[in-house]
Amino acid sequence: MSTTPQAPAPQPAAAPVYRPHEQESVTVVSHSNLFYWWPVWAVGLIMAVATAWDGGLMAVVPPGTEAVKEIKYNGEEREAYVLPRVKNEKDTSNRVQRVDLSKPGSETVNPRIHIARNKNFGIIFCTVLMLVLIITNVPLRGMWSLVVIITIILLSVIFALAGWWEAIFTTLHYLDIRINMGGYLFISVGLMVAWALTTYIFDRNIYIVFTPGQFKVCTEVGGGEKVYDAIGLTLERQRSDLFRHYILGLGSGDLVVKTTGAQSHHFDLPNVLFISKKVQMIEELLRKRLTVDTQRA
Numbered sequence: 001m002s003t004t005p006q007a008p009a010p011q012p013a014a015a016p017v018y019r020p021h022e023q024e025s026v027t028v029v030s031h032s033n034l035f036y037w038w039p040v041w042a043v044g045l046i047m048a049v050a051t052a053w054d055g056g057l058m059a060v061v062p063p064g065t066e067a068v069k070e071i072k073y074n075g076e077e078r079e080a081y082v083l084p085r086v087k088n089e090k091d092t093s094n095r096v097q098r099v100d101l102s103k104p105g106s107e108t109v110n111p112r113i114h115i116a117r118n119k120n121f122g123i124i125f126c127t128v129l130m131l132v133l134i135i136t137n138v139p140l141r142g143m144w145s146l147v148v149i150i151t152i153i154l155l156s157v158i159f160a161l162a163g164w165w166e167a168i169f170t171t172l173h174y175l176d177i178r179i180n181m182g183g184y185l186f187i188s189v190g191l192m193v194a195w196a197l198t199t200y201i202f203d204r205n206i207y208i209v210f211t212p213g214q215f216k217v218c219t220e221v222g223g224g225e226k227v228y229d230a231i232g233l234t235l236e237r238q239r240s241d242l243f244r245h246y247i248l249g250l251g252s253g254d255l256v257v258k259t260t261g262a263q264s265h266h267f268d269l270p271n272v273l274f275i276s277k278k279v280q281m282i283e284e285l286l287r288k289r290l291t292v293d294t295q296r297a
Helices: 033-054 120-137 143-164 165-174 180-204 243-246 275-296
Strands: 026-029 065-073 076-082 206-211 214-218 226-229 232-236 252-257 265-272
Touching: 026 076, 026 180, 026 265, 026 275, 033 120, 033 243, 033 265, 120 243, 143 165, 143 252, 252 275
Parallel strands: none
Antiparallel strands: 026 206, 065 076, 206 214, 214 226, 232 252, 252 265
């Protein structure tokens, strides 16, 4: 009598084991409002390069200087500025300092400060500065952003139908704002250095690190970390500011983290970059923790 060997019964698949060293983490960093000021130093650097490319130079003249269209200079007709005459040797209030070329080492100083001949450079820079200043200090969330946009469009149409734009542009034609290249560089480089230090060093000390089982919080620069359990954790993304979060922040947002239990906690993290992606990753971590706990049970 022969017997045929029977194949071993298939074993059920083992449930995945949760290993703490395989935890993933998501770090959420809160930035200050200075992060939104990047257009100011970026436009300032562009205006500095444009001013150098323009090639204009600035000359400072005393009051009473007159522009002369035709003057003889080296046998040629030139345009020039004529400085005012000193009326009284004792009166130095309107006296022009002249260089005595007869003295050794004396020489005239030619204009050397770079400034654009186009007045629009300074107007553009100041406009960007004012817009960023208003956007970063006047929050317009949700419906208010839409209301402002609709209001701007309606006013533009009304001004066009009333023929007011021509008068406005004629008046603005007299606006003349000029900043020399040194002014652009001083403002832009100083602001860029402060922006870089704040964004990449100081802001990174205010964060929350999420893991499947817990999260660590540091709410101030130089402060210590506090660890909380992720059970009962809720995330709330506040309504976005169209101008601040999307135009200047490139998809940033404000995040609110809450815990439940006998001692509930509330953490506000403003100006979180790529907030949609961050929230999605955190939710995946929380689901992973829930799945592991269910398999263990």
